[in-house]
Amino acid sequence: MGSKAWESRKVVIVGAGDVGATFAYALAQSGIADDIALMDLRREQAEGQVLDLAHGLPFMPAVHIHVAEDADYSDADVIVITAGARQKPRESRLSLVQRNAIIIRQIVEEIVRSKSQAVIVIVTNPVDVLTYVALKQSGLSKGMVIGSGTVLDTARFRYMLGRHCKIDPRNVHGYILGEHGDNQFAAWSMTHLAGNPIDRYCSVCKECGNWANTRERIEREVRESAYHIISYKGSTFYAVGLALVRIVGAILRNENSVLTVSTLLQGEYGIHDVCLSVPCLIGGQGIERILAGEMPAQEMAKLQKSAEVLQNIIAQLGPLS
Secondary structure, three states: OOOOOOOOOEEEEEOOOHHHHHHHHHHHHHOOOOEEEEEOOOHHHHHHHHHHHHOOHHHOOOOEEEEOOHHHHOOOOEEEEOOOOOOOOOOOHHHHHHHHHHHHHHHHHHHHHOOOOOEEEEOOOOHHHHHHHHHHHHOOOHHHEEEOOOHHHHHHHHHHHHHHHOOOHHHEEOOEEEOOOOOOEEOHHHOEEOOEEHHHHHHHHOOOOOHHHHHHHHHHHHHHHHHHHHHHHOOOOHHHHHHHHHHHHHHHOOOOEEEOOEEEEEOHHHOEEEEEEOOEEEEOOEEEEEOOOOOOHHHHHHHHHHHHHHHHHHHHHOOOO
């Protein structure tokens, strides 16, 4: 029997700014990818980031890191798009849409021209709207174009809830759903600690007093955390870089992991023709399945509100296909 040919796992990162470079750094250390190609409209920026990363190769798993050309799209397994205008202090993610939609369309047009079979991951904000733009521009199946969505928001939620309950956040299970932005919400009905629904756990713990007020505070802190970080240091990039490693790892290793990425809904949860975050099964072909389930009426109303806000923004962009 002949041995199976070794196949490289290649990731192209479009955008060599803070998010793109931090993701490249985290991805290189993870050992998940064998080939990391970094691209930026400012070629010297990409060259500088690649050289800086390359000097650390003696301390990392074996990986080829280089400046990308358009030809690198053709044999990539995953293409991660972080390029776009930076969010200003106190600026809503939705206010970025007109500037960044043009950028995303141009990048996706180049990817399609290369006949790439890669899964496309959109990170640029507002990510839900731009995932929709990229999907329509690409003509690909909806599972092949996904947004980073609320994967990071969910991590923030688990961290803050774990800190409050004095439990390792890796043992907190819960999701932030909807828009990656001001209309996101915590799906408390899906939140569990040690196998117990959160309300049951808190009725036993009884250490925080008014649990309803605590829930509201935690949810607000999650929703506003990016604004605080941006006001402190200009942008967020460490945690989102790690969140992208999680998403891309699930694709490259065909993990069938459940992650709250942004995807096109076509009737799930009664919502049509908009991208937002719900629990999805992520594997080698991107989104393998949307895990649509039942939610309480209050949470369904919040999901519907997210959808309506995003649909209104999309409508302002005009024809997309």
